[in-house]
Amino acid sequence: MAPARLTLRVAARSALIGALGVTVYGMMALTFVDVAGRYLFNAPLGGAKELTEVLLALMVFGAAPLVTATRSHITTALFESAMKGSVLMIRNCVIAIVSALCCAVLAWRLWVQAVEMADLKGGTPLLGVPLAPVFYAMAILSGVCAVLTLVVAATAPPKPASEIPT
Amino acid sequence: MSAALIAFAVLFVLLFLGLPIGLAMGLVGVVGFGLLIDWTPAFALVGQIAIDNVMNYNFSVLPLFILMGALFAHSRMADELYEAGNAFLGHYRGGLAMATILACGGFSAVSGSSLACAAAMTKVSVPIMRRYNYAPGFAAATVAAGSTLDILIPPSISMVIYATLTDVNLGKLMMAGFLPGLLTIGCYIAVIVAVTSIWPRLGPAGARTGWRDRLRASRDVWPMVLLFTVVLGGIYVGVFTPTEAAGIGAFGAFVLAAARRRLTRAQIASMILDTALTTSTIFFVVIGALLFANLITASGSAAALQQWVASLNLPQTALILVLLAIYIVLGCMLDASAMTVLTVPIFFPIVTQAGIDPIWFGIFVIIVVGIGMITPPVGLLLFVVRAFVADVTVRQVFYGILPFFVGDAVRIGLLILFPGIVLVLPQMMK
Numbered sequence: 001m002a003p004a005r006l007t008l009r010v011a012a013r014s015a016l017i018g019a020l021g022v023t024v025y026g027m028m029a030l031t032f033v034d035v036a037g038r039y040l041f042n043a044p045l046g047g048a049k050e051l052t053e054v055l056l057a058l059m060v061f062g063a064a065p066l067v068t069a070t071r072s073h074i075t076t077a078l079f080e081s082a083m084k085g086s087v088l089m090i091r092n093c094v095i096a097i098v099s100a101l102c103c104a105v106l107a108w109r110l111w112v113q114a115v116e117m118a119d120l121k122g123g124t125p126l127l128g129v130p131l132a133p134v135f136y137a138m139a140i141l142s143g144v145c146a147v148l149t150l151v152v153a154a155t156a157p158p159k160p161a162s163e164i165p166t
Numbered sequence: 167m168s169a170a171l172i173a174f175a176v177l178f179v180l181l182f183l184g185l186p187i188g189l190a191m192g193l194v195g196v197v198g199f200g201l202l203i204d205w206t207p208a209f210a211l212v213g214q215i216a217i218d219n220v221m222n223y224n225f226s227v228l229p230l231f232i233l234m235g236a237l238f239a240h241s242r243m244a245d246e247l248y249e250a251g252n253a254f255l256g257h258y259r260g261g262l263a264m265a266t267i268l269a270c271g272g273f274s275a276v277s278g279s280s281l282a283c284a285a286a287m288t289k290v291s292v293p294i295m296r297r298y299n300y301a302p303g304f305a306a307a308t309v310a311a312g313s314t315l316d317i318l319i320p321p322s323i324s325m326v327i328y329a330t331l332t333d334v335n336l337g338k339l340m341m342a343g344f345l346p347g348l349l350t351i352g353c354y355i356a357v358i359v360a361v362t363s364i365w366p367r368l369g370p371a372g373a374r375t376g377w378r379d380r381l382r383a384s385r386d387v388w389p390m391v392l393l394f395t396v397v398l399g400g401i402y403v404g405v406f407t408p409t410e411a412a413g414i415g416a417f418g419a420f421v422l423a424a425a426r427r428r429l430t431r432a433q434i435a436s437m438i439l440d441t442a443l444t445t446s447t448i449f450f451v452v453i454g455a456l457l458f459a460n461l462i463t464a465s466g467s468a469a470a471l472q473q474w475v476a477s478l479n480l481p482q483t484a485l486i487l488v489l490l491a492i493y494i495v496l497g498c499m500l501d502a503s504a505m506t507v508l509t510v511p512i513f514f515p516i517v518t519q520a521g522i523d524p525i526w527f528g529i530f531v532i533i534v535v536g537i538g539m540i541t542p543p544v545g546l547l548l549f550v551v552r553a554f555v556a557d558v559t560v561r562q563v564f565y566g567i568l569p570f571f572v573g574d575a576v577r578i579g580l581l582i583l584f585p586g587i588v589l590v591l592p593q594m595m596k
Contacts, residue, residue, distance in 0.1 A: 031413025109213030
């Protein structure tokens, strides 16, 4: 059972890195080809801008569950070391619940926007890439963040104060 | 006005409790707007602001510059920069610390995040300084101070955020950071010279390097210089927009790293994760801060503050000094992106109304935000550096950073007296 779960985790990690890699390097390649095309061949890549915008949105929300899982959110942990025992536990619970609520509200609002966009059948101006699926993905990923926040708080040991994301 | 004060008070309580900065600002922004005005628009803004910003083409510079920095960090560029600095300066008293500042400056020219700079340079330079018996707190503090250069010398995440918020031309803002960056390097090196002359035991001389090794070390650095020149030169001449330059820079860094066969699969994976993760955390802060700033604007406090400041009829310098004090206090509690997004929409109208140049103010904000990041008790960079040198106490790092504030005072004074240091390059652009 354990090795199978491990393989699953490795596979999930690779898939996530692959997907994020497409957004990161895709954005780089799009910009480069766009500029090179414009100056060298006098033929800019039509729609590079709007594709970049879609990739940016997918990158930010694609990485969001990872930010949650690794607890890389930027925080100001001033009095963290001053809290101990049950006070620290209560505080951790409150933080986790409030954080999860914030993500849930974001998910809800993005879902509303996605539904509106789907009704309008809205797309990007030049290429007409449909935006509703992008918004739905953003909403779902925010929802995943909400759930993950609670799971991480319940299962992982508290994060040491000195551990700041780089 | 009172609504804004309550909002700030609640925000700081949440921050002290340890709620992530972005979520805390967003929460206060939405709940405050709901209580003060109406809940329907309060919630509607969440989706709208999130979508508008993650799909903003101007912000696509962020991941591209972060990727460029990550590519350099993973291709051992930080080590090579430091080796080059050492080869020329290491044998002087305090020389390894001066080399650290120079290497941070070099790293800043290809990277846009002070946290990235601190992480990369600490691993490289602190062990070597300690091998030569540098005082540990002084060694760590030098890296922290040097890392503030990263948001000042273009490319810079803070500049992208400032330019997007204010519609100031990002290309001009980037050029404007260049000379103040050199000035800062000069000030910090002067601090190191002074400190090590007074207390020689803080930074003893290292080994002398022969000319052959010096030449070899400089040869390793040239590709980075070339790329920086292409990226910044392209913006200066007007060939690229900053976004295009970022795309070219990231692509160039990728080709250089690949050509040196420095890219393993594991490294490519970790760079992707670094870039996406950093970008995502910044966006959480940006979205939250915009929601909060929106509450401050809607409550009428920003306008009231603006009128009040106008009625005081302060001379420009007095206004700047007041802002300086506010930024240093805030800098103790917030990270660079949060502070920029939170304060600039409030202060920018006041400052431009007083006749202060928007580009000059941008550089000023970036400098003081940087100083906030090394100010005890919460200076973020001090903790990042200390996280990599676990046996150094926080107190040692705090003492180590103190002399650098003299350098900061001097450079801010110079920028106020001679605004041309900031403005001459952008004015020469078309």
